[in-house]
Amino acid sequence: MKALIIGGNGFIGTNLADALIAEGHKVTSFDRYPGRYRKPDPKVTYLYGDFANHGEVDEAVKGMDWIFHLAYTTLPATSNEDPQFDVRSNVIDSLQLLQSCCQHRIKKVVFISSGGTVYGVPQSLPIAEQHPTEPICSYGITKLAIEKYLHLYYRLYNLDYIVARLSNPYGELQNPGAKQGAVAVFLGNVRQGKPINIWGDGEVVRDYLYIQDAARALLRAAEYCPSEDEPRVFNIGKGQGFSLNEIVNCIRSVADQPVDVKYHPSRSADVSANVLDISRAKQYLSWQPEVGLEEGIKKTWEWLKQINLN
Ligand SMILES: NC(=O)c1ccc[n+]([C@@H]2O[C@H](COP(=O)([O-])OP(=O)(O)OC[C@H]3O[C@@H](n4cnc5c(N)ncnc54)[C@H](O)[C@@H]3O)[C@@H](O)[C@H]2O)c1
CATH class of the missing domain: 3.40.50.720 (NAD(P)-binding Rossmann-like Domain)
Known part of the structure; x- marks a missing residue:
């Protein structure tokens, strides 16, 4: 096509x-x-x-x-x-x-x-x-x-x-300097030796x-x-929720650099949890996610280590 x-x-x-x-x-x-x-x-x-x-x-x-x-x-x-x-x-x-x-x-x-x-x-x-x-x-x-x-x-x-x-979505080619995309932004900070900034207690859940x-x-x-x-x-979506703290734990287990986290007072009026039911896509599109969070974060980290962040 x-x-x-x-x-x-x-x-x-x-x-x-x-x-x-x-x-x-x-x-x-x-x-x-x-x-x-x-x-x-x-x-x-x-x-x-x-x-x-x-x-x-x-x-x-x-x-x-x-x-x-x-x-x-x-x-x-x-x-x-x-x-x-x-x-x-x-x-x-x-x-x-x-x-x-x-x-x-x-x-x-x-x-x-x-x-x-x-x-x-x-x-x-x-x-x-x-x-x-x-x-x-x-x-x-x-x-x-x-x-x-x-x-x-x-x-x-x-x-x-x-x-x-x-x-x-997260993964290769996501801009670590953007205003959205926690995984790329967090990994970008780790790569540059900067702390990960979390507003609130890190228990906000996303898919x-x-x-x-x-x-x-x-x-x-x-x-x-x-x-x-x-x-x-x-x-x-993945049909599964993960908190920002769980993302940080995953980053700790894949990144071969120190991971420092700074918590700040909450500033978001956003919803506290969002997880999608993906049964319909599984049924009609014959599709389902194949890559687990840790594996996906590892692939993203490997990509990020090779790019120029400046
Ligand atoms: N990234 C996410 O978390 C996410 C989640 C849900 C939905 N979406 C949607 O997915 C789509 C793609 O998002 P993305 O993360 O790849 O964003 P991105 O910013 O990486 O890519 C968007 C592309 O669109 C181009 N673009 C924007 N406005 C344009 C215009 N007026 N004319 C021509 N080109 C224009 C930009 O130059 C950019 O290359 C968007 O519609 C976004 O709302 C993104």
Whole structure:
């Protein structure tokens, strides 16, 4: 298949490109910046442009079979600072993308939504797809709005889509200097001989999924052809929760350097636990995570030791 990854030079996009190429697909990446940690892959076609430029996006979409929509301008933690920007740059521009997908008769759109934010405060754990969706940040609201528009375009124009409500991916190519991604940030600090900073008691629980497991799930999502009454929205996670303290313990057991942790007063208004129920993805996508936390952290550490952190 001819696959376009919008936001294809980032953490998830580059790992997804690897997975697609390994299975014989033709990959085009559309991004505004080149990849941070890798030289261009000769097997990938790179298009540079902005998701906000509808002409450039339309040109990129033309002739493709699958579209993976990964470009996003906001993060959960900061999206409430400017919800109007969040809606403009994500919801409105995604609608433009959907219009191009309809015009060019795209076979499948896979949208990366957020299992960590669309549900809001969990009523029970693990969280299944039927759980109420009451996001407590603008990012979660815009992700959910795009999910709903995908469904509308499916009903109106028969545009085929799958939503992947991704948990907390970690692994190779994740930016240790970013504002999200505890595993990469913690490992980056250890590598630089700096302490790991934890706000609160470290008992916040998240569902950490190794990136190559996540990329395989996105590939299975593109291949999956649901019938009218089969689901199109999937939780993609490990289905298991780990606290930040457990992450630190894992880092201690894999890192061949001292690990120092500093605890600070809690500053987060975030939910205390989020773990996804992944039974639906297991059943319909014939997918399940294969890499355990310690193994995944070890692989990430080995990668991080080889890159230039400055
Ligand atoms: N990393 C996570 O923890 C996580 C969890 C759940 C969902 N997601 C979603 O997965 C997707 C990919 O995330 P990631 O972690 O790979 O992020 P990333 O920042 O590593 O990659 C995103 C890529 O999109 C590109 N991009 C952003 N805005 C663009 C624009 N306007 N035009 C063109 N390119 C643009 C960036 O240059 C970057 O290369 C996002 O939609 C994100 O919301 C991420």
